[in-house]
Amino acid sequence: MSDQLSQPAKGAPERTASDMSPTTRQVTAGLARRYAAEKRFRLYGMFAIAASLAFLALLLISIVSKGLPAFTQTYMQLDVPLELETLGIDQQTVDGLLDGSISTQAIRRANFNGAIRQGMRERFPEVEGRSATRALYKLVSSGAEFDLAARVMDDPSVLGNRLTLWLPSDDEIGALVKQRADLSAPDTLVTRLDDQAIAWGAELKDAGDFDVRFNTTFFKNGDSREPELAGIRAALVGSAYTLLITFVLSFPIAVAAAIYLEEFAPKNRWTDLVEVNINNLAAVPSIVFGLLGLAVFINFFHLPRSAPVVGGIVLSLMTLPTIIISSRAALKSVPPSIREAARGLGASDLQVVFHHVLPLAMPGILTGTIIGLAQALGETAPLLMIGMVAFIVDIPQGVTDSATVLPVQVYLWADSPERAFTEKTSAAIMVLLAFLIAMNALAVMLRKRFERRW
Amino acid sequence: MSTSQLLIIALVLAALAFFAGRARAWAVAGESGGIRSLHSLPIHHGAMVALWCLLPALVVIVGWKLIEPAYISAVVADTVPAEVSAKGRQNVSLYRNEVENLAADGDVSDVTDEGKRLLGERLIAQRSSSRIALSLLVIAIALGGAAFAYRKIAVPMRARHSVEGAVRFLLVSSASIAILTTLGIVLSVLFESMRFFQQVNFVEFVTGTSWSPQTAIRADQIGSSGSFGAIPLFTGTLLISAIALLVAVPFGLMSAIYLAEYASPRVRNIAKPLLEILAGIPTVVYGFFAALTVAPAMRDFGQMIGLSVSSESALAAGMVMGIMIIPFVSSLSDDVITAVPQAMRDGSYALGSTQSETVRKVVIPAALPGIVGGVLLAASRAIGETMIVVMAAGLAANLTANPLEAVTTVTVQIVTLLTGDQEFDSAKTLAAFALGLMLFVVTLVLNVVALYVVRRYREQYE
Numbered sequence: 001m002s003d004q005l006s007q008p009a010k011g012a013p014e015r016t017a018s019d020m021s022p023t024t025r026q027v028t029a030g031l032a033r034r035y036a037a038e039k040r041f042r043l044y045g046m047f048a049i050a051a052s053l054a055f056l057a058l059l060l061i062s063i064v065s066k067g068l069p070a071f072t073q074t075y076m077q078l079d080v081p082l083e084l085e086t087l088g089i090d091q092q093t094v095d096g097l098l099d100g101s102i103s104t105q106a107i108r109r110a111n112f113n114g115a116i117r118q119g120m121r122e123r124f125p126e127v128e129g130r131s132a133t134r135a136l137y138k139l140v141s142s143g144a145e146f147d148l149a150a151r152v153m154d155d156p157s158v159l160g161n162r163l164t165l166w167l168p169s170d171d172e173i174g175a176l177v178k179q180r181a182d183l184s185a186p187d188t189l190v191t192r193l194d195d196q197a198i199a200w201g202a203e204l205k206d207a208g209d210f211d212v213r214f215n216t217t218f219f220k221n222g223d224s225r226e227p228e229l230a231g232i233r234a235a236l237v238g239s240a241y242t243l244l245i246t247f248v249l250s251f252p253i254a255v256a257a258a259i260y261l262e263e264f265a266p267k268n269r270w271t272d273l274v275e276v277n278i279n280n281l282a283a284v285p286s287i288v289f290g291l292l293g294l295a296v297f298i299n300f301f302h303l304p305r306s307a308p309v310v311g312g313i314v315l316s317l318m319t320l321p322t323i324i325i326s327s328r329a330a331l332k333s334v335p336p337s338i339r340e341a342a343r344g345l346g347a348s349d350l351q352v353v354f355h356h357v358l359p360l361a362m363p364g365i366l367t368g369t370i371i372g373l374a375q376a377l378g379e380t381a382p383l384l385m386i387g388m389v390a391f392i393v394d395i396p397q398g399v400t401d402s403a404t405v406l407p408v409q410v411y412l413w414a415d416s417p418e419r420a421f422t423e424k425t426s427a428a429i430m431v432l433l434a435f436l437i438a439m440n441a442l443a444v445m446l447r448k449r450f451e452r453r454w
Numbered sequence: 455m456s457t458s459q460l461l462i463i464a465l466v467l468a469a470l471a472f473f474a475g476r477a478r479a480w481a482v483a484g485e486s487g488g489i490r491s492l493h494s495l496p497i498h499h500g501a502m503v504a505l506w507c508l509l510p511a512l513v514v515i516v517g518w519k520l521i522e523p524a525y526i527s528a529v530v531a532d533t534v535p536a537e538v539s540a541k542g543r544q545n546v547s548l549y550r551n552e553v554e555n556l557a558a559d560g561d562v563s564d565v566t567d568e569g570k571r572l573l574g575e576r577l578i579a580q581r582s583s584s585r586i587a588l589s590l591l592v593i594a595i596a597l598g599g600a601a602f603a604y605r606k607i608a609v610p611m612r613a614r615h616s617v618e619g620a621v622r623f624l625l626v627s628s629a630s631i632a633i634l635t636t637l638g639i640v641l642s643v644l645f646e647s648m649r650f651f652q653q654v655n656f657v658e659f660v661t662g663t664s665w666s667p668q669t670a671i672r673a674d675q676i677g678s679s680g681s682f683g684a685i686p687l688f689t690g691t692l693l694i695s696a697i698a699l700l701v702a703v704p705f706g707l708m709s710a711i712y713l714a715e716y717a718s719p720r721v722r723n724i725a726k727p728l729l730e731i732l733a734g735i736p737t738v739v740y741g742f743f744a745a746l747t748v749a750p751a752m753r754d755f756g757q758m759i760g761l762s763v764s765s766e767s768a769l770a771a772g773m774v775m776g777i778m779i780i781p782f783v784s785s786l787s788d789d790v791i792t793a794v795p796q797a798m799r800d801g802s803y804a805l806g807s808t809q810s811e812t813v814r815k816v817v818i819p820a821a822l823p824g825i826v827g828g829v830l831l832a833a834s835r836a837i838g839e840t841m842i843v844v845m846a847a848g849l850a851a852n853l854t855a856n857p858l859e860a861v862t863t864v865t866v867q868i869v870t871l872l873t874g875d876q877e878f879d880s881a882k883t884l885a886a887f888a889l890g891l892m893l894f895v896v897t898l899v900l901n902v903v904a905l906y907v908v909r910r911y912r913e914q915y916e
Contacts, residue, residue, distance in 0.1 A: 027806070034808055034811070035808070037808070037810060037811075038808045038809060038810045038811075040810075041810035041813070041814075042712070042716055042810065044708050045708045045709065045711055045712025045715075045716055046712060047708070048704070048705045048706075048707075048708035048709040048712065049708075049709045049712055049713070049725055049729070051705060052705055052709060052729055052732065052777070052780050052781075052784075053725070053728055053729070055732070055777045055780075056728065056731060056732055059735070059739070059740075059743050059777075062743065062747050063739070063742075063743070066746075252628075253628045253631055254628075256624060256625045256628035256629070257625070257628040257629040257631065257632065259625055260622075260625035260626055260628065260629040261629055264622065264625065265629070273633065274629050274630065274632055274633060277632040277633050277635075277636050278632045279901075279905060280636070280898060280901055280902065280905075281632055281635060281636060283831065283834060283835075283897065283901040284639070284838075284894065284897060284898070284901075285834075285835075285837070285838020285839070285840070285865070285893060285894075285897055286838070286840065287838065287840045287865055287868060287869070287890070287893070288639055288643070288838070288890055288893060288894050288897075289639070291639070291642065291643055291868070291872075291886070291887060291890040292635070292638050292639045292642050292643075294872065295642030295643070295645070295646060295887070296638050296642050300642075317631075317635050320631065320632065320635070321632070324632070348614065348618060349618070350618045350621055350622070374734070377736075378734075378735075378736030378737070378738070378739075379736070380736065380737065380738045380840075380841050381737075381840035381841055381844075381865070381869070384844075384869055384872075384873055385868075385869075385872055385873075387873075389873055407736050407738045407841075408738075410738050410739070410742060411738050411741070411841065411844075411845065414738075414741070414742045414745065414746070414845060415845075422746060425742060426742075429738075429739050429742065432736060432739070433735070433739070436734060436735075436736070440734065
């Protein structure tokens with residue numbers, strides 16, 4: 001249609017101005033301008049879409065490019081002398097460990113850090129002076145001692161010998177190695193390390209003592225002040241608990257409410273009030289739900305702060321309208337003939353709904369529920385209000401433990417000054433987005449697979 | 455037994471009651487000529503017995519838990535040492551709290567203070583006897599209820615009616631939770647705000663131009679007594695929201711027009727879901743993007759052309775927020791544009807207008823109420839948006855209209871006031887609720903107007 005309109009009809013005989021009526025002449029004179037305007041208008045539209053999608057692409061690319069390095073971790077190879085004296089373990093304990101009479105837990109607190117430092121000193125024997133050696137120690141991650149401890153506790157027979165193993169390196173030098181930066185030219189690098197430390201790094205690199213591996217710590221640890229030790233496990237578990245509570249509360253209530261409003265509610269003031277309320281709640285800013293949670297559940301009912309149970313309650317109040325609205329749509333799409341047939345066979349009102357209408361509407365209801373839960377998974381602001389911003393190192397064990405969730409973890413890390421945390425933040429966002437994509441894909445699949453067109 | 459164990463026992467008893475009741479119904483039916491003689495199905499009888507078993511027990515548990523704390527504190531009141539109770543109620547409750555914490559693990563034998571240990575022991579003793587009494591009562595009531603209903607099972611028994619009545623009650627109460635939620639929001643925010651306005655004058659709050667909520671922690675401290683003039687917050691919120699709408703409305707509206715009027719079905723099917731992705735990205739992600747990518751880029755660009763742009767500029771936060779609400783504007787406008795009857799377009803084409811002229815002079819005016827409604831919804835969204843501004847906008851309350859400077863917003867202040875260490879009664883934390891009240895009222899008005907406009911518009915063409 002647009003093509004016909006924007007092009008003058010082909011094959012029409014050329015007419016000169018003299019045989020046109022004044023009106024036609026006026027129209028013809030303005031045509032070029034109007035066609036140009038038409039073209040411009042259409043370009044604006046295309047530009048608007050292209051620009052919006054470009055924003056989206058920019059956002060995703062910037063996050064992925066920042067976050068990818070966090071999925072790897074630089075390790076450095078070190079020969080560690082496990083002298084009993086440095087470790088602070090006596091021979092008796094070693095014998096006990098070897099014959100199994102002493103639990104390996106007994107050496108958990110041994111001075112493994114000292115052993116690592118000794119190893120570093122031996123690796124760079126030329127380093128002297130307090131500040132220089134301290135800078136040298138900083139090349140190894142402060143979490144390396146736990147790796148070493150785990151290795152020794154696995155096999156106590158190495159005590160007293162030397163052990164060559166790969167230890168996580170500090171985030172600054174690790175980032176340089178990951179970027180494949182040229183360590184021999186320290187002036188070109190953007191880093192907080194001084195030239196001396198870079199020179200040590202270069203020496204290790206030339207010896208092949210650096211290795212970049214997949215970062216399992218990121219998925220195994222809770223939060224930490226040290227970027228190379230910080231992980232998202234605690235936040236993931238917290239998110240899982242919170243979502244579980246949200247689902248358990250919001251799904252049955254929302255479905256019951258939708259059934260009532262769609263199938264049973266009489267047309268009266270009360271029903272109108274409920275409907276207006278649901279529509280308004282869907283548009284109330286999420287932070288207001290946080291205020292509700294703080295005032296009612298924490299200060300009035302004295303539920304524990306920072307706990308997934310409160311977060312789940314608040315988020316389920318927030319997602320209720322979403323699920324109710326989509327469940328009502330799903331119930332509405334079941335044709336009346338189903339209801340009439342069931343009634344004709346003598347089913348009661350409730351039997352009609354629970355035996356016939358509800359199972360047919362289930363795919364639509366589940367789709368709406370998943371989309372509502374995906375929203376809840378990405379929500380941050382109300383959880384800040386109820387104190388889920390704590391610094392959580394331990395993995396929460398239940399719904400009343402202090403916990404944080406993935407988006408809040410993102411918020412917390414985004415505030416940290418260390419550069420490596422920017423990386424972690426982006427990586428956590430990637431994990432969050434992956435979950436959201438998976439949930440939405442599941443919803444789309446459910447709809448495609450089970451939705452019936454009547 | 456703990457409450458959760460008690461709940462599980464009640465549930466198990468209810469399940470057993472269900473099977474017993476169903477079996478009994480079958481038996482009754484067998485005696486009187488088969489299942490067809492029963493008024494209700496055996497399942498209904500079973501469910502009725504289970505309900506009689508479970509509901510009274512639940513009521514007792516909830517009621518007991520509501521009364522228990524008051525009862526126990528009345529009983530142990532005489533154990534509180536006289537010198538503590540002489541100092542007034544506040545002191546008693548402080549003392550009680552301390553002992554509660556000591557007694558939380560169920561053992562106070564290691565407490566050295568004589569008075570505290572005695573009180574703790576009495577608390578623990580009272581608790582455990584209360585628990586035992588409740589357990590016995592609940593089990594007795596559950597069994598009694600079940601037995602009562604079990605004995606009622608008979609051929610003419612209208613079990614289905616009672617069960618369906620209970621289910622209907624459940625449905626109605628679920629639907630009413632929406633009203634309870636709204637009520638809860640209004641009451642909690644209103645209540646705390648009223649306490650705030652007892653300390654701070656309402657007029658000063660809505661007209662004052664200086665915002666520094668730091669109140670003195672001790673009475674004898676000098677200086678920072680806190681000033682609660684919220685005008686800078688309101689202007690900051692408006693500035694950022696206005697920038698967001700300046701981005702979102704043109705882009706969203708033009709995208710909607712293109713998708714609805716020009717795009718081929720294939721382009722539409724690809725572009726529309728892609729645009730919707732923008733709405734599905736969590737706001738904390740936008741906040742991160744604004745704070746770490748857009749804001750520094752703007753500051754550097756400003757430096758390049760000789761402008762001083764704050765690294766927490768309103769422009770960066772507003773722009774990113776605008777991107778976030780593009781899909782709102784576009785999908786709402788898309789809906790209303792496609793709802794404009796084709797006959798109106800055809801009429802316009804027949805008069806010789808081009809497609810863009812039709813859109814501008816016929817379709818948009820016809821869809822305008824719906825579009826305005828969508829923009830209002832987007833505005834309410836922008837005003838209530840939290841994470842982007844928390845991460846990318848400033849904390850200092852500047853009264854300025856310059857988008858290159860840092861401003862703060864209502865939502866940012868709510869978050870800063872309520873996170874971190876807080877004392878719940880201070881004007882500082884209560885101020886957050888007053889701001890929350892403002893936010894709730896403004897967004898509510900915007901939403902109601904928008905929904906009204908949209909509904910009126912829909913009715914016009916249906």
